[in-house]
Amino acid sequence: MLIGELAAQAGMTKDTIRFYEKLGLVTGRRLPNGYRDFPPETVAWLLYVRTAQTLGFSLAEIARLGEELRDAPDSAAALSELFAEKIALIDARMAELAALRADLDARVGTGCPLRADRPAD
Amino acid sequence: MLIGELAAQAGMTKDTIRFYEKLGLVTGRRLPNGYRDFPPETVAWLLYVRTAQTLGFSLAEIARLGEELRDAPDSAAALSELFAEKIALIDARMAELAALRADLDARVGTGCPLRADRPAD
DNA sequence: CTAAAGGGTGGAGTAGGGTCCAAGGTCAAG
């Protein structure tokens, strides 16, 4: 799969993919003419990257995860550990969100805004 | 409260607070000598800013929320609407996280990594 | 043969979010 098709399917620009390649987030073979050639699963991976990113993981973190996956291809245990780690992180974020939600929820209807940045005028 | 104390209590540097002031995220009075003077509630506001930020809201979004709060100080209805909006956003993010979590969870133990960025070698 | 559509490179520029000076004013203690 050439970069253009990958970009179209993953919903990002070619530039972004080349940028991700520099970061080691994706790796492609090269065809004899120098063109990048990506396996079809890269689409799923890029979609995963986008998701992880919107959830607050930096590209560096995501790349690290990817590398760790590549480095421990056989060890299901190691993978489980990695995922468990990420899941714990997600749970923590969800708890934070829940707390913020509860906070906002409590304020709804009370008429008590967060006007904390005004001097008491 | 002077900027140094505020910074210490909010767990950020003075530079960051001055930067936030430029963005309109915090506003302080000035003392006759030119020093910034913040009301004590600013600490809570800054902690709130940090939380919202780690949850994926940009400083611009947070500032907008703050402004809207200031612009509609009396209308509990308007406030409720704003909060309801943020809550909806939070719910959406939580759903995304839950989905990612389920995704990772399903992979744990299956030994099926995300090795989508490798050419099939 | 040429044009269009795809690809490649390096490097500059942007926006967001800080972080770090350097030069200088203010104020309380000794």
Place this chain on the structure above:
DNA sequence: CTTGACCTTGGACCCTACTCCACCCTTTAG
């Protein structure tokens, strides 16, 4: 009156994540 801990400003600089650009090569269609 000096020292030290505060504060002020402006501007340079850094990182992240892109985005755009100019310039050049490759492949296919007419």
